[in-house]
Amino acid sequence: ANRVYPDPSQVREELIQKYPAKVAKKRAKSIIINDPEIIPEVQANVRTVPGIITQRGCSYAGCKGVVLGPTRDIVNIVHGPIGCSFYAWLTRRNQTRPETLLDENYIPYCFSTDMQEENIVFGGEKKLKIAIQEAYDLFHPKSIAIFSTCPVGLIGDDVHAASREMKEKLGDCNVFGFSCEGYRGVSQSAGHHIANNGVFKHMVGRNNTPSVGKFKLNLLGEYNIGGDAFEIERIFKKVGITLVASFSGNSTVGQIENAHTADLNVILCHRSINYMGDMMETKYGIPWMKINFVGAESTAKSLRKIAEYFGDEELKAKVEAVIAEETPKVKAVIEEILPRTKGKTAMLFVGGSRAHHYQDLFSELGMTTVAAGYEFAHRDDYEGRDVLPKIKIDADSKNIEELKVVADPDFFNPRKTEAELEALKEKGLEINGYSGMMKQMTSKSLVVDDLSHYESEKLIEIYKPDIFCAGIKEKYVVQKMGIPLKQLHSYDYGGPYTGFEGAINFYRDIDRMVNNPVWKLIKAPWEKAGNGAGLAASY
Ligand code: CFN
Ligand code: HCA
Secondary structure (H helix, E strand, O other), X not given: OOOOOOOHHHHHHHHHOOOOHHHHHXXXXXXXXXXXXXXXXOOOOOXXXXXXXXXXXXXXXXXXXXXXOOEOOEEEEEEOOHHHHHOXXXXXXXXXXXXXXXXXXXXXXXXXXXXXXHHHHHOOXXXXXXXXXXXXXXXXXXXXXXXXOHHHHHHOOOHHHHHHHHHHHHOOOEEEEEOOOOOOOOOHHHHHHHHHHHHHHHOOOOOOOOOOOOOEEEEEEEOOEOOHHHHHHHHHHHHOOEEEEEEXXXXXXXXXXXXXXXXXXXXXXXXXXXXXXXXXXXXXXXXXXXXXXXXHHHHHHHHHHHHHHHOOHHHHHHHHHHHHHHHHHXXXXXXXXXXXXXXXXXXXXXXXXXXXXXXXXXXXXXXXXXXXXXOOOOHHHHHOOOOOOOXXXXXXXXXXXXXXXXXXXXXXXXXXXXXXXXXHHHOOOOOOOOOOHHHHOOOOOEEEOOOEHHHHHHHHHHHOOOEEEEOHHHHHHHHHOOOOEEEOOOXXXXXXXXXXXXXXXXXXXXXXXXXXXXXXXXXXXXHOXXXXXXXXXXX
C-alpha cells in the first residue's frame, strides 16, 4: 500500500515524447495534472489526430446504439452497408423487460438496408422505402427510425424525405430519420446530440394523457446496461416515486411520447442527454437536476436530493427508511472486502461519464484513481458546468441542426418558482448545475482526454495499476500486460452496478479481479529480459 507515485510532469513528458512535435503539442493540451482546487483547463471534444489509435467511436454509434437502441418497441433500420448494423447488434448489453410476451420487443433484431455498390452509384432511397414497407408489413410497429451511416451522407440520400413519405403512406406508424452519419462531429458525442434533437422533435409530447402519481419524474441518461435500470426502478418503487419515462433504458415509445407530463427530470449521464433536459425545460417548464446512482453513497445522496426537491415530508421519511434498510447490507460487504482492496489503484478511461461516476465505487473500496479520462466528453464534464463561465459552442454542434425550441403555452408549467429554486440552491441543491470529474480526483492525479492506445500502454508501464477500466478494444491488450481489465461499458458479463444491490455486485467483481493470483503468473513486457521499460524502471 506504500506506493511511490511517479512525478506526473515526467509522466506527461514520457507520454508525448515519441510523437512528432506538432502532435505532441496538441496531445499535451489533453494531458493534465489535476489540481482540484484550481481545476486546470482540459482540451476536449476536438478531432483525434489521424493515425493515432483512439478509443473513440462514431456518430452513428452515439445515435443509434446509445440513445435510441434501448427503446424496445421501435424498429431501428440502419441505412447502410450490413457491417454497420451487424457490429452494433446486441453488443451494448442494454437489457429490456417487456411486461407480457405479447409486447413488442425489437431489440434482439438487426435491421439493415444492406447497401451495395449499386446503391452507392444510383442512390439508395428506393431500397430504403422498400425496407420500411417490409418492416411494417412484417411487424406493424408503432415507430420506425432510420439511421444514416457514412455512405448515405456521401451519396446524398434524403432519409428524412423518405421517412416523411412512408409515414404518410403507412398512416399509423411514426417514421423518422436521423442524419447521424458516422463521420459527423468528432465522436459519439455528435450522435447523442442528433439523437436528442430527433427524439424531442418526433416523439416527446405526442401523447398528452396525464401521468399518474404523486412524485413523477423522468430518468435521463440511464441505458439499462447489465440491468442497471432494473435496480433503480426497484428503489423508486420502494420509495414511492413514479417513473414516467426513461431515456432510454428499459423504455417504450409510449413512455417517451408522454414524458412531458412528468414534474422533474433527473439526469444520470449528463453527457449523452443534457440537450433533452434543456429542451424539455424550455418547452414544458420541467426543471432538471443531476443525480448519480452509481455508488451506494451517491445513490443515498441522490434520493435525498430528489426528496428535498419535492419537499414532501412523507417522501423524505420513506427515503430515509429505504437508505437505513439498504445501507447495512452494503456496509457489511465493504467491511469484508476492504482489507483486500484498500490502497490499490485504478485507472478509468471510458466514454463520457462513467470514468467519473465509477470512481465513487472504487473509493468505497479504499482504492485510488491515479489516472482517468473520457473518450469523448466535453470540457464541462471534466471541469464542471459551474466552473466554466459560459459553455463554449460544442465542436460537434457545427454539423447539427439546432432546434428552435420555444415554450408551449398549453403545456408550459414551471414546476417550481424562481424563489423556490433559489431556496433549494441555498440548501446546496444545485438545479441545472454539477461538478465535473476533476473536482473529485486527487491533486497530481492524471486526467487524459481521448487517451491513445500508445499512451495507455505507457501509463500501465509506469504506474502498474491494480486494475484498468475501459472497453473491449483495450481489454485483451491490457490483460496481456498482466493487469486485469474491467469493462465499464458492457460490465463484461456482470451487473447491475447501480444503486445498493449494484454496488455490492461491483465490490465483489472487483475483489475477484484485483485479488486473482492468475495475474502474477503472467510476465508483463517490462518484466521480460532486455525489454527496457523506460521511465517505469526508475520507480
Ligand atoms: S451507457 Fe453511457 S454513460 S451514454 Fe455514453 S457517456 Fe457510451 S455506450 Mo459505452 S458505456 Fe459509455 Fe457513458 Fe453516457 Fe455507454 S461512459 S461509452 S456513449 N456511455
Ligand atoms: C459505442 C458503444 C460502446 C462500446 C464499448 C467498448 C458500448 O461507443 O459504440 O468499446 O467496449 O458501451 O457498448 O461504448
